[in-house]
Amino acid sequence: MNKPLASIVAAGCSKFGKRTGIMARELLVEAFLEAISRSKDPDIRRKIKVGFFGNFSEMYEHQSHVAPLLADWLGFHDLPVIRTEDACASGSAALRSAIFAIKSGLYDVALVAGVEKMNNRKTNEVLEGLAMASDFAIEQWSGLTFAGIFALMATWHMHKYGTTETQMALVAVKNHKNATMNPKAHMQKIITVEDVLKSKVVAWPLKLYDCSLITDGAACVIITKPEIAENFTDNPVDIIGSGSCSDHESLIEREEISEIKGIGKATKEALEMAGIKIRNVDVAELHDCFTIAEIIEYEEIGIAEKGYGGKLLEEGATNLDGWFPVNPSGGLKAKGHPVGATGVAQIYELFLQLRGEAGQRQVKGAKVGLAQNMGGSGSTHFVHVLSNRI
Amino acid sequence: MVTIEEFYERLKEGELYGAKCKRCGNISLPPREICPKCFSTENEWYKLPKVGEIESYTFITVAPKNFESEAPYAVCIVKIIDSVKFIGRMKIDDPKEIKIGDKVEFVIEKNGSETWPSWPKIYLKKLS
Numbered sequence: 356m357n358k359p360l361a362s363i364v365a366a367g368c369s370k371f372g373k374r375t376g377i378m379a380r381e382l383l384v385e386a387f388l389e390a391i392s393r394s395k396d397p398d399i400r401r402k403i404k405v406g407f408f409g410n411f412s413e414m415y416e417h418q419s420h421v422a423p424l425l426a427d428w429l430g431f432h433d434l435p436v437i438r439t440e441d442a443c444a445s446g447s448a449a450l451r452s453a454i455f456a457i458k459s460g461l462y463d464v465a466l467v468a469g470v471e472k473m474n475n476r477k478t479n480e481v482l483e484g485l486a487m488a489s490d491f492a493i494e495q496w497s498g499l500t501f502a503g504i505f506a507l508m509a510t511w512h513m514h515k516y517g518t519t520e521t522q523m524a525l526v527a528v529k530n531h532k533n534a535t536m537n538p539k540a541h542m543q544k545i546i547t548v549e550d551v552l553k554s555k556v557v558a559w560p561l562k563l564y565d566c567s568l569i570t571d572g573a574a575c576v577i578i579t580k581p582e583i584a585e586n587f588t589d590n591p592v593d594i595i596g597s598g599s600c601s602d603h604e605s606l607i608e609r610e611e612i613s614e615i616k617g618i619g620k621a622t623k624e625a626l627e628m629a630g631i632k633i634r635n636v637d638v639a640e641l642h643d644c645f646t647i648a649e650i651i652e653y654e655e656i657g658i659a660e661k662g663y664g665g666k667l668l669e670e671g672a673t674n675l676d677g678w679f680p681v682n683p684s685g686g687l688k689a690k691g692h693p694v695g696a697t698g699v700a701q702i703y704e705l706f707l708q709l710r711g712e713a714g715q716r717q718v719k720g721a722k723v724g725l726a727q728n729m730g731g732s733g734s735t736h737f738v739h740v741l742s743n744r745i
Numbered sequence: 746m747v748t749i750e751e752f753y754e755r756l757k758e759g760e761l762y763g764a765k766c767k768r769c770g771n772i773s774l775p776p777r778e779i780c781p782k783c784f785s786t787e788n789e790w791y792k793l794p795k796v797g798e799i800e801s802y803t804f805i806t807v808a809p810k811n812f813e814s815e816a817p818y819a820v821c822i823v824k825i826i827d828s829v830k831f832i833g834r835m836k837i838d839d840p841k842e843i844k845i846g847d848k849v850e851f852v853i854e855k856n857g858s859e860t861w862p863s864w865p866k867i868y869l870k871k872l873s
Contacts, residue, residue, distance in 0.1 A: 483809040498812040506803035559804035607830040
């Protein structure tokens with residue numbers, strides 16, 4: 356295992372859900388107070404010298420220029436701040452930017468935050484806002500939603516490999532079950548394959564229960580250069596790999612529409628940087644924005660051959676007690692998907708898992724975790740590999 | 746320079762054009778100045794057939810705000826030639842009405858919008 360890029364010394368996450376009456380900035384306060392309460396240095400707030408804020412849409416709160424505003428609400432009035440926007444990967448873009456800041460030697464302690472407040476708007480307005488992360492000139496112009504774009508991948512995956520609606524439903528069943536053990540999850544409700552199959556069609560072949568949730572939430576982590584991590588916690592989690600790439604924004608320009616090749620490329624980069632193989636990963640948080648996405652991700656990160664992602668679910672391989680547990684938090688599917696917060700919330704979950712603090716959903720003995728987060732239909736990609744020091 | 750606006754102007758006149766790279770022959774759709782395969786900026790408009798076959802499709806019942814009045818509808822990725830694909834909307838009532846491999850034709854409808862963009866609407870018709 357190679358030398359860490361940076362270390363996570365604290366992490367916090369707001370309750371996810373429909374948070375009526377709470378604005379984005381206040382959600383982030385909730386996450387931030389939890390994070391600093393985890394530090395053994397009561398003065399950690401003053402050690403933070405730069406902040407990166409992942410946030411997707413100005414539309415939901417009619418608010419752009421959020422970085423100084425969010426910093427202000429966290430009590431910072433003279434901090435260098437940068438907002439990152441890569442659609443659903445905005446939070447991971449903030450994390451990777453913070454790694455650059457630490458690794459460059461410019462800063463020793465950085466704040467990474469992600470937040471989205473989505474439930475102020477009606478569903479059709481939220482969908483319109485999300486669709487803005489696809490190519491306006493082609494995809495939006497055709498009336499596609501994000502469910503529609505992933506449905507196009509699903510239709511082709513079913514046709515080419517025989518993947519079934521039942522296999523997709525198993526992703527939802529698994530992640531909903533995990534979320535019942537996560538008190539911060541948006542939904543705590545066991546569902547069955549039949550519930551998924553009988554739910555309302557949103558964009559055939561995807562149904563309501565194949566889709567992630569419209570969620571309000573925030574998450575944050577504090578990262579430091581590895582050498583000083585133990586000033587803040589006895590149990591830091593190291594970031595040992597970081598991979599990222601882009602792809603065509605528009606699905607029609609990709610040669611093979613049911614492959615999201617950027618996931619594979621970013622995973623390879625992150626694992627090589629970490630000096631490990633995918634089989635060394637004990638727990639993963641994958642970007643299950645739609646059930647088909649998690650199946651494609653199995654194939655891209657290399658735990659299933661192309662076309663065999665659905666089979667892993669039938670075997671229970673990615674269940675909490677399987678050989679490769681995926682989305683113990685409940686994932687975007689059931690923990691919820693506050694777009695700008697999602698990438699950071701994945702890191703929060705791995706922080707708990709690798710410190711043995713994940714309660715009922717703890718993956719026993721987890722040492723290495725992988726977080727995979729993507730923007731849009733897979734045109735921005737981030738994969739991070741984390742390890743504890745035990 | 747090849748532009749999206751001119752692409753849609755040409756489509757409004759009923760013709761579908763991509764940008765063909767004069768160096769490597771790659772056809773970009775939507776057209777763009779820099780060839781995504783070889784980085785060349787030597788290109789020319791290249792007329793494409795307005796027919797193709799469905800590579801994949803979805804049937805959208807929950808539409809974005811601007812398309813709610815048309816829902817439900819199908820959106821299909823249409824393979825025109827080799828790696829050149831385009832996308833269109835089809836008014837159907839049930840996803841069972843179409844399947845991968847079906848031959849379809851693009852049908853262009855002018856859009857009376859006075860504000861940008863006044864790009865035409867792109868529909869698909871199944872060819873028997």
